[in-house]
Amino acid sequence: MSRGEYSRLPMWSWPNTTPQSSFLRPRSVITLLKYLIPTLVIFIIGFFFVWEPHLELVLYDRQWIQKEILPLTPLRGCFKPELASPLYNVTDGLYGPRRTEVHAGLPLRIGLDCYDFAGTIQNPPGQLATQPRANYHTYWRTDLAPFTERQEWTLKSFFATQHRDSRLIMWSNGDLSGNALLRSYVERYPGRFELRVADVHELSRGTELENSPLLNSQDAKAWVDGDLIRLLVVYQDGGVWVDMDTLLTRDLSPLLEHEFVTQWDCYDKIYQAFNGALMHFRRHSPYLCEAFHLMVTSTPPRASSTDWGAILYLRLWRRLVAEGVPPFKILPFCFSDGRACRLDNRLPDPFDPDPRDRHWTGGLTREENGGLDQKLGKVFGVHLHNQWDKQFPAGGWVERLLLKRYDRKLAEVRDEL
Structure with a gap:
C-alpha cells in the first residue's frame, strides 16, 4: 500500500x-x-x-508553631514577693541546696544508661527523717470503667513502695465511697488513704482560673479530667501526681526535694518534650501559678486534646528561662516510663507473655535478680498507658517481679502491725 493510500485511512488503523x-x-x-x-x-x-x-517523620503546621510555640509572652510574676504565696518559700524553692541531681546532661539513649543513672539517686543517711509528710494524688474517672482488682494494683504498688508517712489521695469525678474494694483500703490505712471528689470550681478558688469558662468546657472534657485536675489538686495540697495507670517500683522520696515533670520519651520531641504522668510541686507553687496564667491567656485546648499538657509545660519552661527564673526539673524518661524508647533498651511490653528463654536485651534475663529485675530496682515506676482492657499474663515479668512482691511486702507490713 502506498503512502497516499495510508493517508486516506484513519490514523488509529495505520500499522506500527x-x-x-x-x-x-x-x-x-x-x-x-x-x-x-x-x-x-x-x-x-x-x-x-x-x-x-x-x-x-513528624509534620508540624508552621502557622501553629509561629502562633502557639515561638511567642514568649511575659510571666504573670508569681515568683515576686508581693504575689508569691506565704505557703511557698521562693528562696528555697529556686535556690535552696539539693542533695540529689536528676539532670544527667545527656539524652540517655545509649544502652541502659538511663536506668543506671536512676540508680545513682538515693536517700542520703538521715534525709527521710527530715522530710515533711508527702501527699500523693491520683485520679479515677467513674465513667471510664468500674474500679476493680485490675486497678487495685496501683494502690498496692503505692503502699508496698512508698514511705509509711506518705498519704495517697484518690480523686474522682464521682463518689467512690460505695466501692467495697476502696472502702477496705480506707479502713486498712486510716490517715494514709483518702477518697475525694474533684470539684474544679472549688479547687480553682484563689487561682487565676477561678470562674474561668475553661472549667465548664464540654469541648475539652478530656483536658479538664486530665491536665487541669492534676495541676489544681497539686497546687492546693502540694505533692506528687501519679497517673492511675502506673505501677510504682521504688520510693520516690529522694526525688521530692525537686519540683519536676517528666520527659515524654527518649526521642526528644521538639514541641512535646514533657509529660505530666508523674510530677511533683510544692503547695501553692509559683510554677503552677504561672501555668494557670498560661491556661487563661493561651488558645483553649482542642476537643479530645491529649498533648495540650505537654505543650503547656514547654511554653512555661521557655518563659521561665527567658525571664531568668530557674525552671522546674525534668526527670529522664525511664524513671517512670521505660517503655518509651528504642527497641534495644525499652522495658518489655507488660501485657506480652515472656519468651521461652525469658531474654530481655543485651544478654540480660527476666529472671529474679536478673538484668531486668535489677533495672526495675533503680527506676521509680512503670507507666502502663491506659490499657485497662488488658490483663497481665500469668507468669509474666510483671507478675513475678512486681505484683507478687507487692503482695509479699503488704503481708509483711500487716504481720508487723
Whole structure:
C-alpha cells in the first residue's frame, strides 16, 4: 500500500512501523527484575547489618508553631514577693541546696544508661527523717470503667513502695465511697488513704482560673479530667501526681526535694518534650501559678486534646528561662516510663507473655535478680498507658517481679502491725 493510500485511512488503523526496543520487551523486563530484586534485598540486609537507622517523620503546621510555640509572652510574676504565696518559700524553692541531681546532661539513649543513672539517686543517711509528710494524688474517672482488682494494683504498688508517712489521695469525678474494694483500703490505712471528689470550681478558688469558662468546657472534657485536675489538686495540697495507670517500683522520696515533670520519651520531641504522668510541686507553687496564667491567656485546648499538657509545660519552661527564673526539673524518661524508647533498651511490653528463654536485651534475663529485675530496682515506676482492657499474663515479668512482691511486702507490713 502506498503512502497516499495510508493517508486516506484513519490514523488509529495505520500499522506500527516504529522499531520496538528490545530493552522493553517483557522477557527483558523479567530478566532485569530477576537480578534487580535479589540485589536490592541483599543491599537492604547489608545496610541494616552495618548501619543503625534512626528515622522519625513528624509534620508540624508552621502557622501553629509561629502562633502557639515561638511567642514568649511575659510571666504573670508569681515568683515576686508581693504575689508569691506565704505557703511557698521562693528562696528555697529556686535556690535552696539539693542533695540529689536528676539532670544527667545527656539524652540517655545509649544502652541502659538511663536506668543506671536512676540508680545513682538515693536517700542520703538521715534525709527521710527530715522530710515533711508527702501527699500523693491520683485520679479515677467513674465513667471510664468500674474500679476493680485490675486497678487495685496501683494502690498496692503505692503502699508496698512508698514511705509509711506518705498519704495517697484518690480523686474522682464521682463518689467512690460505695466501692467495697476502696472502702477496705480506707479502713486498712486510716490517715494514709483518702477518697475525694474533684470539684474544679472549688479547687480553682484563689487561682487565676477561678470562674474561668475553661472549667465548664464540654469541648475539652478530656483536658479538664486530665491536665487541669492534676495541676489544681497539686497546687492546693502540694505533692506528687501519679497517673492511675502506673505501677510504682521504688520510693520516690529522694526525688521530692525537686519540683519536676517528666520527659515524654527518649526521642526528644521538639514541641512535646514533657509529660505530666508523674510530677511533683510544692503547695501553692509559683510554677503552677504561672501555668494557670498560661491556661487563661493561651488558645483553649482542642476537643479530645491529649498533648495540650505537654505543650503547656514547654511554653512555661521557655518563659521561665527567658525571664531568668530557674525552671522546674525534668526527670529522664525511664524513671517512670521505660517503655518509651528504642527497641534495644525499652522495658518489655507488660501485657506480652515472656519468651521461652525469658531474654530481655543485651544478654540480660527476666529472671529474679536478673538484668531486668535489677533495672526495675533503680527506676521509680512503670507507666502502663491506659490499657485497662488488658490483663497481665500469668507468669509474666510483671507478675513475678512486681505484683507478687507487692503482695509479699503488704503481708509483711500487716504481720508487723
